[in-house]
Amino acid sequence: MATDSSASAKQDPRPVRFLDPVGGQDYGTTAEMPDLQTVIDYEENRCRLSWGYYRMVDRPALYEWQQSLQRKHKVARALAFVSVQSALRELIDFLLTKQPNLSIAWKLSEPLPSWLREWKSVGLDSIKPRLWIFPDSGADQRNEWLEEDQYAEHDQIVWYSTQSFVPLPIHQENEFWVGSTEKMGTPGGVVLGQHYDLMEGLFQLRKRRGALLSVRNIAAWKNDEVVPASSTLKATEKICAQLIEWEQADECFLFPSGMNAVVTAMELARRRCQSKQPKRFVAIGLLYTDTYSLLMMDKWRGGNGEPYFLNTDELGQLEEVLKDESVAGIVTESITNPLGELPDIPRIQETAKRFEIPVIVDNTLAGPTNAQPLVWGADMVIHSTAKYLCGNNQHGGGALLTRQGYWSEQLKSFQAEWQNFMSPWEVLALADCIKDFPERMERFNANGVRVAQFLEAHPKVRSVSFNQLPSHSSHQLAKKLLKGSGSLISFVLQNDSLDGIRRFYDADLRPLHKAPGLGSNTSMLCPYAMLAHYQASDRELEELRISRYLVRLAVGSEKNLDQVFAALERGFRTQ
Numbered sequence: 097m098a099t100d101s102s103a104s105a106k107q108d109p110r111p112v113r114f115l116d117p118v119g120g121q122d123y124g125t126t127a128e129m130p131d132l133q134t135v136i137d138y139e140e141n142r143c144r145l146s147w148g149y150y151r152m153v154d155r156p157a158l159y160e161w162q163q164s165l166q167r168k169h170k171v172a173r174a175l176a177f178v179s180v181q182s183a184l185r186e187l188i189d190f191l192l193t194k195q196p197n198l199s200i201a202w203k204l205s206e207p208l209p210s211w212l213r214e215w216k217s218v219g220l221d222s223i224k225p226r227l228w229i230f231p232d233s234g235a236d237q238r239n240e241w242l243e244e245d246q247y248a249e250h251d252q253i254v255w256y257s258t259q260s261f262v263p264l265p266i267h268q269e270n271e272f273w274v275g276s277t278e279k280m281g282t283p284g285g286v287v288l289g290q291h292y293d294l295m296e297g298l299f300q301l302r303k304r305r306g307a308l309l310s311v312r313n314i315a316a317w318k319n320d321e322v323v324p325a326s327s328t329l330k331a332t333e334k335i336c337a338q339l340i341e342w343e344q345a346d347e348c349f350l351f352p353s354g355m356n357a358v359v360t361a362m363e364l365a366r367r368r369c370q371s372k373q374p375k376r377f378v379a380i381g382l383l384y385t386d387t388y389s390l391l392m393m394d395k396w397r398g399g400n401g402e403p404y405f406l407n408t409d410e411l412g413q414l415e416e417v418l419k420d421e422s423v424a425g426i427v428t429e430s431i432t433n434p435l436g437e438l439p440d441i442p443r444i445q446e447t448a449k450r451f452e453i454p455v456i457v458d459n460t461l462a463g464p465t466n467a468q469p470l471v472w473g474a475d476m477v478i479h480s481t482a483k484y485l486c487g488n489n490q491h492g493g494g495a496l497l498t499r500q501g502y503w504s505e506q507l508k509s510f511q512a513e514w515q516n517f518m519s520p521w522e523v524l525a526l527a528d529c530i531k532d533f534p535e536r537m538e539r540f541n542a543n544g545v546r547v548a549q550f551l552e553a554h555p556k557v558r559s560v561s562f563n564q565l566p567s568h569s570s571h572q573l574a575k576k577l578l579k580g581s582g583s584l585i586s587f588v589l590q591n592d593s594l595d596g597i598r599r600f601y602d603a604d605l606r607p608l609h610k611a612p613g614l615g616s617n618t619s620m621l622c623p624y625a626m627l628a629h630y631q632a633s634d635r636e637l638e639e640l641r642i643s644r645y646l647v648r649l650a651v652g653s654e655k656n657l658d659q660v661f662a663a664l665e666r667g668f669r670t671q
Contacts, residue, residue, distance in 0.1 A: 113143040117155075118611045118620070119489025123311060123525075125150040125482055126489060126613040126620075132598045135623055139630040149612050150311075150482070150492045151353055151386075152303050157311045162286075169263055171273075171288045173295030175302060176309035178352040179515035180258050180276040183285030184229075186307055187272060188212070190298045191227055191252055198227040204256060205231065209513060211363065225250045232257040232273065238264060266290050281323035282313045283515065304386045306353030310492060312521035328520040331527035335495075338530060339479070342464035344471050345497035347504040349511060350518035354460060354480025354494035355386050358427075360516065361456045361476045361496060362390065364506045365425030368454070373422040374401030380439045381408045381432040382640055384458065385628035391427070407641070408437045408570070411444065418451040425454045430469055431461040431578075434586040434624050434648045435641065436563045438570035438577065445473025454503070460484070460615070465537050466580040475503055481518075483615030484582065486529045487536055487653065493518045493526060536617065539653040541580030547651045548585050550661060556668040561586040583651035584614050586624065588643045591671050597623055597645040599670035605663045614650035619660050624648035 113134060117124025127147035129135050137143045145153045154162065158176060165174035177183035192198055202208050230241065232255040255264070257275040266273055269291040277284035289295045302308055316323070336348035351357040366375045377391050391403040404417050417423065426448055428439045441457060448455050457469040460480045469477045479485060481493040498504050511517060518526075548562035560567075562585045563574040574581060589596045601610065601623055609620040612627050625646045629637060637644055654660065 110144040115147045117147045123490040126611045172292040177285040180285035181515045182307040199224045201228045229254045306355035310519035346500040349496045351494040357478045357494035357496040369424035371422040375424040376401040378404045378426045380428040408439045429458040430467045435561045438573045441472040487617040491525045536653040540583040543651045544583030558588045585649045600667045603667040617653045619652040620650045
């Protein structure tokens with residue numbers, strides 16, 4: 097198949113909107129979105145952002161490095177991943193999502209991965225569309241394979257190399273090259289491809305699944321820094337020991353992002369489910385937007401069937417739902433984002449246990465010192481370590497905690513297979529941040545209560561969602577289960593309209609950061625529903641029980657809140 101030169105040369109036509117990072121010019125994990133029009137232009141795909149939330153927007157160092165690879169190897173797109181193994185997995189996942197009828201022709205010397213074993217390697221006489229995965233062992237062998245008649249136009253070809261980053265030229269749009277970028281002990285992987293639209297789709301998948309390369313790795317490569325193995329090991333042990341203590345867990349695993357930990361937990365739950373029907377998950381409460389999107393995608397190879405959605409006040413239906421043998425797991429959050437609702441996890445676990453269904457809980461919004469879902473009976477607990485645990489907006493990563501036994505053994509095997517570990521440089525950064533976490537978390541808890549009370553009493557505010565307020569539907573359960581609720585607050589203006597939120601958001605709100613983040617030591621605010629659910633219809637938002645113009649305020653751990661109150665007042669005066 098000859099390359100379409102127009103596709104190979106295709107470039108992103110959108111103008112770049114230059115934003116200021118929150119947290120520092122080198123490693124900031126989110127960015128200031130200074131006005132509502134910037135949010136709208138981004139959501140309507142009218143601009144590309146120079147900075148943004150680290151999974152969603154390639155920070156300049158990563159973007160420029162990928163661009164240099166693209167130019168050097170004359171490909172349409174280059175995308176970096178946390179490891180060469182993860183790069184291969186994400187590419188295969190994506191291609192199977194696009195073409196569910198692909199059969200796997202696995203030509204590598206290593207065994208077929210466990211998550212692909214439901215396919216058989218196909219023979220050369222197969223008439224089915226194939227996904228060929230070859231070791232990249234040289235130009236002669238590659239040309240020999242390419243000249244054989246069995247390579248139909250609809251087949252996909254992946255050249256795979258774990259040894260060195262020396263890709264041969266990619267001439268066809270159905271070809272991809274996956275290779276290692278490891279240097280001086282710092283891991284990494286990359287996918288090169290000629291089909292721009294497919295590579296853009298892979299980029300969108302990487303956003304959700306979070307197996308991306310840390311920009312700290314790139315900095316280390318540029319500076320010829322060797323991974324300090326002993327220091328990294330000690331930092332990993334320190335972080336894990338501390339999280340295990342707070343969560344009352346047995347095992348802790350570190351990932352490149354919180355979403356990558358979520359993806360891993362869901363994959364393990366799918367593997368365990370023996371149903372021959374498409375595997376389904378039960379989502380309880382309004383989940384983080386990317387968790388929600390994961391439940392709605394990957395409808396291939398017995399991946400996800402249509403999920404069941406239950407509100408936190410609909411647990412009476414759970415037993416009937418779990419009678420469906422295709423249910424692979426239950427996914428929920430200790431405190432839901434952004435409404436602050438609490439699912440009754442002890443009750444959920446009691447029902448799930450009777451059906452041997454695992455319960456996966458994202459504990460990011462509560463924090464490990466406020467809530468211990470494993471104690472309540474959860475099977476796997478997840479944190480985005482980029483939030484409260486870090487606090488400075490300069491770290492990306494995730495953690496998954498569990499008890500000893502089946503899930504811990506599966507996690508060890510999974511990470512060994514796919515090398516989706518937290519970057520060693522991110523480990524060192526997190527180890528430094530976590531030292532004063534308990535003290536900061538206490539301030540988050542206290543600040544959240546004070547600001548929520550201020551908002552609830554304000555005449556320009558229609559409603560406030562924060563479970564430490566007696567008016568919140570989960571208040572009694574929060575008193576029973578939580579030591580605190582962190583500081584994520586959502587509210588709706590009296591002028592609940594596009595004009596109302598535009599006036600408020602575009603006001604001078606300094607020192608509040610207008611950014612889509614939370615758990616920062618400094619307060620951040622964003623038009624959450626417009627960022628997370630921009631394309632949702634009015635009916636869908638009604639089902640989610642959120643206003644299109646909802647404001648999410650992530651109060652920081654500031655010791656003095658006077659400036660926060662003053663900034664909010666300036667915004668309210670525009671109403």
